[in-house]
Amino acid sequence: MGTTSKALSLLELFSRATPEIGLSEIARRAGINKATAHRLLGELAAHGFVEQVGPARSYRLGPAFLRLAALREASVPMRDAVRGVLRSLSDVTGETAHMSVLHGSVLDTIAYSYASAHGTQVRMEDAEKLLLHATSSGLAVLAWSAPDFVERVLAGPLVKRTPDTLTDPGEIRARLAPIRARGFAVSVGGFEADVHSHAVPIFDSASAPMGALAVAAPSARMCPDLAALIQGELLEKGARLTRLLGGFAPASFPAPQAA
Amino acid sequence: MGTTSKALSLLELFSRATPEIGLSEIARRAGINKATAHRLLGELAAHGFVEQVGPARSYRLGPAFLRLAALREASVPMRDAVRGVLRSLSDVTGETAHMSVLHGSVLDTIAYSYASAHGTQVRMEDAEKLLLHATSSGLAVLAWSAPDFVERVLAGPLVKRTPDTLTDPGEIRARLAPIRARGFAVSVGGFEADVHSHAVPIFDSASAPMGALAVAAPSARMCPDLAALIQGELLEKGARLTRLLGGFAPASFPAPQAA
DNA sequence: CCGGGCGGTTCATTATTTGAACCAAAGGTT
DNA sequence: AACCTTTGGTTCAAATAATGAACCGCCCGG
Numbered sequence: 019m020g021t022t023s024k025a026l027s028l029l030e031l032f033s034r035a036t037p038e039i040g041l042s043e044i045a046r047r048a049g050i051n052k053a054t055a056h057r058l059l060g061e062l063a064a065h066g067f068v069e070q071v072g073p074a075r076s077y078r079l080g081p082a083f084l085r086l087a088a089l090r091e092a093s094v095p096m097r098d099a100v101r102g103v104l105r106s107l108s109d110v111t112g113e114t115a116h117m118s119v120l121h122g123s124v125l126d127t128i129a130y131s132y133a134s135a136h137g138t139q140v141r142m143e144d145a146e147k148l149l150l151h152a153t154s155s156g157l158a159v160l161a162w163s164a165p166d167f168v169e170r171v172l173a174g175p176l177v178k179r180t181p182d183t184l185t186d187p188g189e190i191r192a193r194l195a196p197i198r199a200r201g202f203a204v205s206v207g208g209f210e211a212d213v214h215s216h217a218v219p220i221f222d223s224a225s226a227p228m229g230a231l232a233v234a235a236p237s238a239r240m241c242p243d244l245a246a247l248i249q250g251e252l253l254e255k256g257a258r259l260t261r262l263l264g265g266f267a268p269a270s271f272p273a274p275q276a277a
Numbered sequence: 278m279g280t281t282s283k284a285l286s287l288l289e290l291f292s293r294a295t296p297e298i299g300l301s302e303i304a305r306r307a308g309i310n311k312a313t314a315h316r317l318l319g320e321l322a323a324h325g326f327v328e329q330v331g332p333a334r335s336y337r338l339g340p341a342f343l344r345l346a347a348l349r350e351a352s353v354p355m356r357d358a359v360r361g362v363l364r365s366l367s368d369v370t371g372e373t374a375h376m377s378v379l380h381g382s383v384l385d386t387i388a389y390s391y392a393s394a395h396g397t398q399v400r401m402e403d404a405e406k407l408l409l410h411a412t413s414s415g416l417a418v419l420a421w422s423a424p425d426f427v428e429r430v431l432a433g434p435l436v437k438r439t440p441d442t443l444t445d446p447g448e449i450r451a452r453l454a455p456i457r458a459r460g461f462a463v464s465v466g467g468f469e470a471d472v473h474s475h476a477v478p479i480f481d482s483a484s485a486p487m488g489a490l491a492v493a494a495p496s497a498r499m500c501p502d503l504a505a506l507i508q509g510e511l512l513e514k515g516a517r518l519t520r521l522l523g524g525f526a527p528a529s530f531p532a533p534q535a536a
Numbered sequence: 537c538c539g540g541g542c543g544g545t546t547c548a549t550t551a552t553t554t555g556a557a558c559c560a561a562a563g564g565t566t
Numbered sequence: 567a568a569c570c571t572t573t574g575g576t577t578c579a580a581a582t583a584a585t586g587a588a589c590c591g592c593c594c595g596g
Contacts, residue, residue, distance in 0.1 A: 021553065021583070022320040025281040029324075029345065037352035041574055051555045056575065061281040065288075066380055075574060079349040081378055084356060084387045085405075086288065087346030090338040093296035097343060119340055121325055128343045146344075223330075280552070280584065300543055310586045315544065334543060 024050060025058040029067065029079070034143055038076040097129070099262040103231070103255050104131035111233050111248050114140040117220075117259075118148055118155050119229035123171055125155050128229075140213050140234040148209065151176045151190055152183045154217035155230035157203035161194040162219050162227040162268065168194070182207040201253050201272040203230075207237060214240040216248045218256035221265040228265065231256045283309065284317040288326065288338070293402055297335040356388070358521040362490070362514050363390035370492050370507050373399040376479075376518075377407055377414050378488035382430055384414050387488075399472050399493040407468065410435045410449055411442045413476035414489035416462035420453040421478050421486040421527065427453070441466040460512050460531040462489075466496060473499040475507045477515035480524040487524065490515045 031039060031047050039047070045055035059077055062068045066082030091097055100117050107115035108131040116130035125148035132139050150156030150171050160168050172187040184190050197203045202218045209215075217232035233248045253272075260267055290298060290306050298306070304314035318336055321327045325341030350356055359376050366374035367390040375389035384407035391398050409415030409430050419427050431446040443449050456462045461477045468474075476491035492507045512531075519526055 020316070020320050021280045022284040022317060023323060025284075026320065026324040026326065032348055032352075034348065034351050037348070042572075052574085053556090053576075054554060057279070057553080058281060061279050061285070064282060064381075065285040067285065078352050079345060081349070081353075081355075081387075082380070083342055083346040083349045084378075085385050086338060087342040088387065089291055089293065089296070090340070090342045092293050093291075093337050094340075096340075119343075121341070122323075126344050128340075128347065301541080311543085312545075312587090313585060316584080 021058075024048070024054075025062060028055070028058060028062065032079050033146055038071065038078045040074060040076050044077065094263075096263060099259065100129050101131070103259045103262075104129055107131065107231070107233060107251055107255055108133040110251055111235075111244070113233050113235040113239075113244075113248070114142060115231070115233050116142050116155075117229060117231050120159055120227065123150060123174070124148065125150065125153070125159065125230065138236055138239075140210070140215075140236060142234075145209070149177060149179065151185070152179050152205070152208045153232075154203045154205035154208075154215040155232045157190070157193065157197060157205060158217040158219040158230045158232075159227045160190070161197040161203060162221070162271070164226075179209055180207055180211045182211070184208060198270065199272065200249075202249055202256075212237045216245070216252055218252045220256060220263065221260045221267050221271075222263070223265050225266050225268040228263075231259055280317075283307070283313075284321060287314070287317060287321065291338050292405060297330065297337045299333060299335050303336065353522075355522055358518060359388050360390070362518045362521075363388055366390065366490070366492060366510055366514055367392040369510055370494075370503070372492050372494040372498075372503075372507070373401060374490070374492050375401050375414075376488060376490050379418055379486065382409060382433070383407065384409065384412070384418065384489065397495055397498075399469070399474075399495060401493075404468070408436060408438065410444070411438050411464070411467045412491075413462045413464035413467075413474040414491045416449070416452060416456060416464060417476040417478040417489045417491075418486045419449075420456040420462060421480070421530075423485075438468055439466055439470045441470070443467060457529065458531065459508075461508055461515075471496045475504070475511055477511045479515060479522065480519045480526050480530075481522070482524050484525050484527040487522075490518055 028044060028048055031044060041056060041059070042052060044059065045052040048055060059068055063070065063080065066080040068077045069080040070077055104115045104117060112133045112135040114130060114132055116127055118125035118127045127142060127146050127148065130142040148155055150160055160171065168191070172190060176185040176187070177183070178185050184193070202216055204216055206214050213234050214237045215232050215234040217230045219227040220229045220231055222228040231252060233252060235244065235248070257267060287303060287307055290303060300315060300318070301311060303318065304311040307314060318327055322329065322339065325339040327336045328339040329336055363374045363376060371392045373389060373391055375386055377384035377386045386401060386405050386407065389401040407414055409419055419430065431449060435444040435446070436442070437444050461475055463475055465473050472493050473496045474491050474493040476489045478486040479488045479490055481487040490511060492511060494503065494507070516526060
């Protein structure tokens with residue numbers, strides 16, 4: 019791994035749960051020397067990627083991301099399209115909708131939308147990184163991924179997040195064909211207990227799955243009617259989002275109008 | 278300069294005008310070897326900071342900024358506050374409002390808002406980086422900056438962007454005291470010809486100027502009434518924004534209610 | 537069919553990164 | 567108040583990683 023990668027990986031340490039971290043803690047979590055961490059953070063800070071704050075001189079993500087995210091949006095409008103789709107999904111289904119994009123072998127949640135209807139909602143604040151084998155979003159992505167990528171994921175350690183998490187490679191592999199046939203994936207309590215979620219893949223311009231659109235509901239509220247509603251909405255909105263982002267569903271993807 | 282800084286500075290090459298750049302072009306503009314650029318871009322790409330696109334394999338800013346900008350917003354809510362203030366500023370004044378933050382010795386424009394009123398508007402798309410000596414925003418920041426920082430800026434090369442750009446260190450120095458007394462800075466055609474702009478500084482939690490809030494109007498439309506309106510609005514909205522961002526105006530800052 | 541541009545790769549040379557040991561300062565505990 | 571631990575930050579010789587000229591194969595226009 020290059021020096022630059024080490025520096026960039028320091029940025030991965032920040033999360034909603036830990037938005038500010040001290041020097042020693044960063045070095046410890048990243049598994050690098052304190053002096054090295056200090057120098058790398060200095061370089062990141064010079065470019066506005068991190069900044070120091072407070073009397074403890076803790077580090078947090080810097081202001082450069084405002085500018086760069088705006089620039090990214092200018093060249094690849096995505097946020098607005100995603101937001102609109104999520105809003106309408108959560109409105110219609112009355113449940114939490116979220117979108118995540120593939121990053122290495124995990125899914126990063128980039129946006130979510132809560133419904134105003136119910137008191138209980140599946141919350142997404144603490145689910146920034148989704149595991150491919152443990153979520154409906156992950157299964158949706160795997161189902162349309164290249165076989166060697168799937169095998170690499172299934173070969174790696176499959177963390178058992180909950181008692182219901184699928185960790186048997188064979189079982190997961192067997193689930194992918196039905197997902198491909200129906201166009202969406204389902205997970206019941208695989209990531210968080212008592213959460214029933216549906217997901218459809220979103221494709222890029224090369225027809226490769228680049229992420230997933232999902233609706234998560236409390237298991238207690240799931241029923242055939244709600245499931246049918248969510249599935250129909252996801253297939254329709256997923257197809258629309260893929261188009262909005264300039265992507266194409268592969269020819270093998272089931273036609274959305276097939277009810 | 279460290280290796281990491283070189284990699285990060287590649288990100289500065291992207292702009293609204295050039296959102297996608299090829300490998301050779303990147304190496305040329307950054308003044309580094311093609312092989313080096315290739316390796317650095319590879320590391321950036323592995324973390325989602327850039328991505329390759331199209332048959333030409335050009336590079337553009339990557340999707341990681343969506344996630345990181347969202348995280349930055351979660352720890353330092355800024356964008357929403359800025360947006361709201363800008364919107365109301367451009368509505369009330371009928372002119373273009375913009376916000377920029379200090380980054381080294383330039384100002385990065387992070388957001389702007391156009392008014393719906395006039396056909397002619399000062400456009401901000403091509404003004405991502407503002408020079409401190411040539412803009413009202415820059416003068417507003419300089420007026421409340423530490424003397425050694427001011428001297429360092431005035432010592433450096435002062436680019437003459439237009440015939441009206443101030444480039445005499447002595448003259449600029451002399452302008453800062455009146456700015457401090459009134460609370461806002463003015464620039465007439467110093468950055469773009471025929472643009473008349475006003476700006477107030479925005480302060481951070483240490484009462485240091487972290488950026489500026491500005492209103493830019495075509496010179497032809499400027500008159501005493503409009504100037505008075507803009508000045509009053511800027512002082513009020515600037516004070517509010519400083520507070521919204523968790524900052525504090527220094528004791529020396531003129532009270533906004535002093536009409 | 538020939539340049540000349542492109543993206544990407546190789547490998548010996550070189551300069552940069554690295555980390556143990558070291559500060560001074562700031563709590564916590566006895 | 568003496569002590570221990572941990573904090574952010576610094577130093578410098580040793581070791582590792584970055585570097586760039588030359589090199590592909592490719593595609594496009596002449």
